[in-house]
Amino acid sequence: MSYQPRNSRAHQLLKLNLAPWRMVTVGGLLLGGLVLVAGRAFYLQGLHTDYLQGKGDEVANRNLTLPTHRGQVSDRHGQLLAISTPVESLWARPLELKLSTEQHAHLAKVLGMSPQELSKNLTHKTRGEFAVRRPVTPEQAVNITAMGAPGLYLRREFRRYYPAGEVAAHVVGFTNVDDLGQEGVERAYQSWLVGREGERHILRDRHGNTIRDLAPIKTAQMGGNLALALDLKIQYLAHRELAAAIATHKAKGGSVVVLDAKTGEILALANQPIFNPNNRSNYQPDLMRNRAVIDTFEPGSTVKPFVAAAVLERGLFTPDSVIQTPNNFRVGTKLVRDDHPHPQLTVTEIIQKSSNIGAAKMAMTLTPQQFWEVLHRVGLGEKPGSGFPGETAGLLRPPGTWRPVEQATMAYGYGLSVSLLQMTRAYMAFANDGEVMPLSFLRREPQEITGERVFSPAVAREVRTMMEAVTQEGGTGQSIHVPGYRIAGKTGTAHKVLNGSYASDRYLSSFIGMAPASNPRLIIGVVIDEPSDGVYYGSSVAGPVFAQVMGASLRLLALPPDAPETATRMTQAAPAGATPTVVARVGGGM
């Protein structure tokens, strides 16, 4: 508004007297600068944008994997049996690896190996990376980080530990390097135990702090924890007593199964020989086999109570019926023998003294179909349903294929095969008043379970009383005692099959029993494979293991004694004036 016109003469002095080349030069320089900047901007923004964007994002944008780990396995009281915990392991990239002689010597010292050994370890012909030592101890990790040698680095990994070691090894099983369950519970519950890694996309600042999430977080799913039915204390007892018996009797192997008679939970399951799940450098599949679940054997005399139950339930005999048991009883051409023959026995005495003749005679009063049906009902020839990988169904042939002689031998446990777990489960029918509860390796609440009725309560109790007679005066197991408690059980001594025929000097000794007999809470099955120190009867090899484990387990569970007089009797034998110094309080019994 108030500007003067440009060509006003009044402003002659203000007129620029510049040489035109100067204008051109300055203008040109400015324009050149502009072109340069614009060109550079175009070069960066337009042509190299992907590359630069990528570089930028690399610093600020991060994809993180959220680590997860395998769930824990614990016993019924929360004692750990398997846990994954992070450890550092030492890795090397051969291409970048440069160690001075000094560093080399230092590293060898830290790892506790000679420099020569270390050199051998480090000369891998791989282009990638390899583990030098897994895992390293936390102290070693600190030392190695302090060295700061190029090409050596620590990597965080989860390692599986088994604090109970070999004691629970066969049940818990183990995982391989890729964290996959290979055996036992680790394998059976793989999908539950394994976790799922999560993912986050984040933006970071210069200091490496996370500023915000760029995408919704995929949360990591931790592996589920498992509480097993196992009671680590009982498990340890079973393991200890079994190991001791195997050593004394120079046996090849053996198993112990402890079941809760009311719930079907597997409180302990021990096998010999054993392996250490924390150190599997000497991998021997034979040692890792859970014999109690996977191996079968001919049960021998432990089948007899089922024969008794079968004939009682049909009303063919009563516990006091007398059966002639002459020592020349033949079925077909086969002569059935007793080691200690008796001319005649009652049904109770047949079980008590384990008479083969008596059992065979009773079985012959049934049709094959009827006999088969009873054995089938208690679970023989069928998988026991514990969910354990590789569990066996044993062998029980269909009744149509039976010859009479087989029906007779089956009555005393030859011609069919079972696993120890299966047989112990079958005894639940007697322990639990005729009801068999489904087996479980996992802890359960009592209200969750419904059983399967196999025998009537009356029959189950009658047979239980017979089995109690086994451990009393005159029974095959009269040497087996648990002070303070009444016990019921059955001994078994079976010849092993060797090259298709029965070996006269190789035996399987077994004992399956329950206590307190008035209202059984525990069932324990014991089998010892080839005791070879001259003693082989079930009562003297497997029986003591049963008594030891049963006595200690009943004490652990604080069950009220149902035969206090057996303890009292011993009190009278004790020096006069001995006062009770230990007071055990027992509650409602459960």
Added chain:
Amino acid sequence: MSRLNVVLALVLVLCALAVIQAQHRARNYFVELERLKKEAHALDEQWGQLQLEQSTWANPARVDTLARTQLGLVAPSPERVHVETSDVETLVGAP
């Protein structure tokens, strides 16, 4: 009219500052949250290691050996045990 404009402009500036402030605080809290999460994770791992240590010490085999050898403990013989029972029912079972 112009006075209102001035007031509104002032309010606008204040709001803008408040947004900056809020954003800044949000970032700080976020950083703090991340730090605490990391700490929780580390504590979790430590808890696992302590559990492992505890179960190693409490291993029945170890306790058994120590009790017998170092402490000289033995299981009480039956005649030295007196049982008190509050539940008589469980004693009266099947014959």
